[in-house]
Amino acid sequence: xxxxxxxxxxxxxxxxxxxxxxxxxxCGADIVxxxxxxxxxxxxxxxxRAPPRWHTAFQPAERPGYSGVAVMARRPWDELQTALGDPxxxxxxxxxxxxxxxxxxxxxxxxxxxxxxxxNSRVPYKLAFYRALQARLQPLADAGEPVAVLGDWNxxxxxxxxxxxxxxxxxxxFLPEERAEVARWLQQGxxxxxxxxxxxxxxxxxxxxQRFGVRAKNIGWRIDLSLLSAAATAxxxxxxxxxxxxxxxxxxxxxxxxxx
Numbered sequence: 701x702x703x704x705x706x707x708x709x710x711x712x713x714x715x716x717x718x719x720x721x722x723x724x725x726x727c728g729a730d731i732v733x734x735x736x737x738x739x740x741x742x743x744x745x746x747x748x749r750a751p752p753r754w755h756t757a758f759q760p761a762e763r764p765g766y767s768g769v770a771v772m773a774r775r776p777w778d779e780l781q782t783a784l785g786d787p788x789x790x791x792x793x794x795x796x797x798x799x800x801x802x803x804x805x806x807x808x809x810x811x812x813x814x815x816x817x818x819x820n821s822r823v824p825y826k827l828a829f830y831r832a833l834q835a836r837l838q839p840l841a842d843a844g845e846p847v848a849v850l851g852d853w854n855x856x857x858x859x860x861x862x863x864x865x866x867x868x869x870x871x872x873x874f875l876p877e878e879r880a881e882v883a884r885w886l887q888q889g890x891x892x893x894x895x896x897x898x899x900x901x902x903x904x905x906x907x908x909x910q911r912f913g914v915r916a917k918n919i920g921w922r923i924d925l926s927l928l929s930a931a932a933t934a935x936x937x938x939x940x941x942x943x944x945x946x947x948x949x950x951x952x953x954x955x956x957x958x959x960x
Contacts, residue, residue, distance in 0.1 A: 701937060701956050702959070703728055703730055703731075703956045704850060704926070704954065704956075705732045706732070706733040706735070706850035706924060706954070707733075707735070707950060708734075708735040708907070708924060708948060708949075708950035709735070709736060709737060709950075710738075710949050710950060712737040712770070713739055713743065713748070716745065716748045718946060720947055721748070723947065724772065727952065730774045730775075731772070732772040732773070733770075733796070733808075734769060734770040734771070734772070734807070735768075735807070735808070736767060737770050738767070738768055739765070740760045744758075754772045754774065755773050755775065755777070756773075757770065759782045759793045759796050760793045761791065761792045761793035767793050767794060769807050769808070769809050770796070771798055773800070775800070778801065779798070779799040780798050781795075781798075783795070784832050784833065784836055789829055789832060794808060794810070795833065796808075802845060802846060803957075804837075804840055804848070805848050806833070806848070806849045806851070807850055809852050810826065810833075810851065810852060810853045810854045811825055811826040811829050812873070813825075813854070813872030813875065814872045826878065827877060830882075834884070837929075841889060841929035842889075844931050846932035846935060848926060848957070849927045851924065852923060852924050852950065853923055853924065854873055854878075855874070855881070856879075856923050857882045858879070861921065861923075862874060862920070862921040863905065863919045863920055864919065874921075882925075890928065891930070891933040893926040893927070893933070893939040894922070894925070894941070894953070894955075896933065897939050904922055904941055905918065906920070906921070906922050906941055906943075906951050907920055907921045907949060907950045908921075909949070910949050918943075922941075926939060935959075937957065939954070940954055941954075
């Protein structure tokens with residue numbers, strides 16, 4: 701039963717100094733998707749670039765110290781794709797699409813809608829990325845392939861997914877147009893793995909502001925998601941969050957799938 705995990709590490713080098721290596725070896729995952737690595741492979745120490753008994757691949761952004769994704773797996777993937785074919789997206793290192801047998805796993809760092817002035821100016825870019833990625837993955841899902849899309853979606857789908865929805869109705873991450881994009885995936889047959897198994901769970905968050913005391917009070921957002929195609933949903937056995945894991949302003953999320 702493969703276990704898949706995803707974690708926005710908010711800088712892999714920094715997270716590496718806060719126990720990432722110990723978490724990786726103890727997490728029980730077969731495949732780990734990382735977001736916001738903020739480094740090129742040559743900038744990483746050996747224990748992060750090539751941890752023992754793991755196969756790794758990194759997709760950094762062209763801009764130094766920004767964005768970037770990585771995949772770490774217990775066995776080699778059969779195929780790995782990293783591009784949507786649009787340079788405005790591909791330059792930011794936001795996608796790795798790995799195939800393990802018939803199972804496709806997309807590790808994705810979805811854009812934040814905030815511009816440099818916290819002004820929601822990147823929302824159109826963010827929405828366009830959602831649509832471009834779905835256009836790439838929907839044919840696989842419609843063909844009956846098991847596909848899991850794990851990562852930092854940067855959107856809380858529903859009011860239950862953040863501690864203070866009323867206060868954030870005009871905040872990127874909970875804007876109606878952003879939530880509508882996630883809803884469109886669901887309407888096209890994708891399943892939010894955690895919410896599917898835990899429909900009424902409250903206080904289940906994956907990101908907290910770094911302001912003092914916010915995480916301790918669990919004033920958070922569930923913006924790290926696993927969306928599954930119908931074929932992958934049929935194999936879903938468990939899904940959860942690991943808020944006890946420190947090292948980033950996000951916590952890891954995970955799912956377990958039955959063997960094919």
